[in-house]
Amino acid sequence: MTGLSLESLLVELAEVPGASGREAGVAAAIAGRLNAAGIETRFDRLGNLYATILSGQPGAKPTLLLSAHMDTIGLVVRDVDEHGVVRILPIGGVNRRTLLGLEVWIHGKERVFGVVGATPPHLTTPAERKKVAPWEQFFVDTGLGASEVRALVRPGDWITFATAPVRLGNGRLSSPGLDNRAGVAAVLWSGLRLAASRAALPVDVVLCFTVQEELGTRGAAAAEPAPLPDAAVVVDVGFGDMPGVKPRDSIGFGSGPALTSGPNIHPGVRRYLAAVAERLGVRVQDEVMAGSSGTDAWELQVAGVGIPSAVVSIPLRYMHSTVEAVNLADLEQAARLLEAACIEADAAEVWGWSGGPVAREVE
Amino acid sequence: MRDVLTEALAGYWDEARTDAMGNLIASRGLDRPGPKALVAAHMDEVGFLIDDIDEKGFLRFKALGGLDPRVLPSKRVICGSGRVPGVIGAIPHHLLDKDDDRAPAVEDLYIDIGARTRDEATKLVRAGDAATFDTAFAVYGPLIKGKALDDRAGCYIAARLMMGDVPLPVHYAFTVQEEVGLRGAKVAANRTRPDFAVVLEATTCADRPDPASPGHSTYMGKGPVLTFQDASSVPSRKLLDLLVATAEREGIPYQWKETTFGGNDAGSIHKASGGIPTVSVSLPCRYIHSPCSFLYWSDIEKTVQLVTAFFARISKEGLPA
Numbered sequence: 001m002t003g004l005s006l007e008s009l010l011v012e013l014a015e016v017p018g019a020s021g022r023e024a025g026v027a028a029a030i031a032g033r034l035n036a037a038g039i040e041t042r043f044d045r046l047g048n049l050y051a052t053i054l055s056g057q058p059g060a061k062p063t064l065l066l067s068a069h070m071d072t073i074g075l076v077v078r079d080v081d082e083h084g085v086v087r088i089l090p091i092g093g094v095n096r097r098t099l100l101g102l103e104v105w106i107h108g109k110e111r112v113f114g115v116v117g118a119t120p121p122h123l124t125t126p127a128e129r130k131k132v133a134p135w136e137q138f139f140v141d142t143g144l145g146a147s148e149v150r151a152l153v154r155p156g157d158w159i160t161f162a163t164a165p166v167r168l169g170n171g172r173l174s175s176p177g178l179d180n181r182a183g184v185a186a187v188l189w190s191g192l193r194l195a196a197s198r199a200a201l202p203v204d205v206v207l208c209f210t211v212q213e214e215l216g217t218r219g220a221a222a223a224e225p226a227p228l229p230d231a232a233v234v235v236d237v238g239f240g241d242m243p244g245v246k247p248r249d250s251i252g253f254g255s256g257p258a259l260t261s262g263p264n265i266h267p268g269v270r271r272y273l274a275a276v277a278e279r280l281g282v283r284v285q286d287e288v289m290a291g292s293s294g295t296d297a298w299e300l301q302v303a304g305v306g307i308p309s310a311v312v313s314i315p316l317r318y319m320h321s322t323v324e325a326v327n328l329a330d331l332e333q334a335a336r337l338l339e340a341a342c343i344e345a346d347a348a349e350v351w352g353w354s355g356g357p358v359a360r361e362v363e
Numbered sequence: 364m365r366d367v368l369t370e371a372l373a374g375y376w377d378e379a380r381t382d383a384m385g386n387l388i389a390s391r392g393l394d395r396p397g398p399k400a401l402v403a404a405h406m407d408e409v410g411f412l413i414d415d416i417d418e419k420g421f422l423r424f425k426a427l428g429g430l431d432p433r434v435l436p437s438k439r440v441i442c443g444s445g446r447v448p449g450v451i452g453a454i455p456h457h458l459l460d461k462d463d464d465r466a467p468a469v470e471d472l473y474i475d476i477g478a479r480t481r482d483e484a485t486k487l488v489r490a491g492d493a494a495t496f497d498t499a500f501a502v503y504g505p506l507i508k509g510k511a512l513d514d515r516a517g518c519y520i521a522a523r524l525m526m527g528d529v530p531l532p533v534h535y536a537f538t539v540q541e542e543v544g545l546r547g548a549k550v551a552a553n554r555t556r557p558d559f560a561v562v563l564e565a566t567t568c569a570d571r572p573d574p575a576s577p578g579h580s581t582y583m584g585k586g587p588v589l590t591f592q593d594a595s596s597v598p599s600r601k602l603l604d605l606l607v608a609t610a611e612r613e614g615i616p617y618q619w620k621e622t623t624f625g626g627n628d629a630g631s632i633h634k635a636s637g638g639i640p641t642v643s644v645s646l647p648c649r650y651i652h653s654p655c656s657f658l659y660w661s662d663i664e665k666t667v668q669l670v671t672a673f674f675a676r677i678s679k680e681g682l683p684a
Contacts, residue, residue: 085572095456097467098437101653103498103508113503115655120569121431122624123578131464132433139572141649143506143583143657164499166439166448168477169487174439174450243421243473244454254479317475318452321437325450325475 006189006335007328009033010173013181013188017107017160019074019091020214023047026070026181030188030209039195046222049209053191056198060357062350063204064342065229065307066190067220068183068236069213069296072176073320075140075159077106084146085139086114086153092214096132098321103162104140108153113162114140163322170254171329176322182314182331183235184209190338203345210296220296220303228304230354231269233341234297235334238287238313240325251285251315254327257334258287258313264297265289266308268353273310276341282333287313308353312337364406368518368537375525376535382554386547387537389525390555397531398682400674401557401639402524403548403628404517404564405541408510409652410495411440411474416485420478422449425469427493428542432469434653440474443492449474496654505659512656514541516646516663517563523667530678541628545595548628552635559602559682560641561670562629565648565658566590566620579621581647584659586616587666588645592623595630599640601683606642606669609676615669620645640682644670 018026027049031041034051041051049070055061073092080086086106099116106112119137121129140159142149165175175181191207206229210219213236239245240253251258259270259277277284292298297309314334317325351357365387369379372389379389387406393399409428416422422442426432436453451472474494478484500509509515521535534555539547552560566588567580574582581588589606590598610617633641644666649657 083574095453098453101434101655103655115650117571123576130466132466141571168448170477170479172477239455245458249458319455321453323437323450323452
């Protein structure tokens, strides 16, 4: 951990390509960091990554799960035509308004550079030009000849965005993939610090990095953390305030992590996190979701016999663009909150949420 | 740009000046016999002019030159002489109406440099500062990618000609403000009063996705582009014929621009100084006026060859009668 800053960890994670369904590379990067710190990892058959950090204290303990999805949105190759033009479709919720002119990497036999184009404007009608082009009009151009492209790129190959991370003023970082490498960074960072202080841990901690959240929280649906945790805290990103977005639909950018409320959230877990934040001097804000929190918590809440769940959201501007932006201070506060929540946990309180150690046993 | 060109070319020109518009005008060999040539390429690129900084520190802008607003969301930019990094974002589509498929408009976009207030922003950037796309230049095999290839590629070719030394009296005008109305070229032509002019430009391809589409203009890989007419000028037919004859004699591939829209510095130069016989030789440039354009090295090299041979021929035979 010495010499590693949270910012450099975030940039390192953001730069590893890993679109939904193709998370092996980023999973290996995360596992590499954990293994180097002496933490064992395992994968399930869908590719979810788990790491267990056992408390150094004797006796039965509740288990806390910290979770973040490691996949990002991306593009997939539909077809390579006779001119070498690569037709594309989305992986996850890609915002078509962002696409035109983007530089990409196609992960084919080797990594191939390309630019996203669309039917040239003078070949469209005035009515069409006022709208975002439909998927059929988009393509990736590698500048290579058709036979060269076809030798390297096939239908089903995946594509990620090549925009490089950049530091903006006031400790902000902009990069593609901060949804959800920011969440991954927060969970990984906390996990590494907790592993270095097991003697102080009153709970066992399981880290879970899920796959395919962007396709509909599929990794979380398949997840079977063992033992089933007594509580789960999911870390994802939330809509940071910006022009054009109503304040009630967003959370303050730079105002600290948000704690979600709503049917997806166990109020006891949320109250506990708020209390930890207050003791820590971490400013938190509210995020209210009347149905699904839009995160893995929707699945984890009903996993097995049920996991009391909460969501911590890191404010993010320009979600699902290649210039997503976070405040490093918001990220740091989120990581501090996760770490403290594990260190300060009271076993009785945690078992109070889940029903206690006996009731958790599953046949 | 003037600084970069001066550093590269000061050892090659006889003299150079920056005129009242900001054009960099150099000359080499003015004491030689033969018709006096003007070689023109523009230094400016399409970009943004910051016209307002709002109370939250976001930079509002207008386009400088022709920009399709649909290429702007989700892009990195560099602002002002301080080269402050910024981003043009996009509203998360999750928060838009499902039926809202409107393309973004420039008025709704802004640059975020990470400032929280107008005061913070104005310490780094001011209204009136310009911003450009922030795209790295790179070469992948035969392909060049970068921003501003229109018309840095033209400037590059002009520089190569100066370094190779054209056997004629030549003015080299690295012009300003082409993108906002071919402005610098007018005064550069008035000052230099050449006998003929060659404009080096980048031009639209529209050869992808469908090379056979009726609207395509030029093809990457097919060599230098000759224009028989565009929206800003009709070239000198005699010079055009000589260019074609030179290409054919030297075995240099060339292609015709197959559309007549668009314009370049020839639009100003041909009308200046009582009328100057002018031709353009252009590079087929895909995704021109966007954050990331494409060129092939082979098209650049063929263009250097063609224009070099053209000048050599004029040096021997004089201008066509």
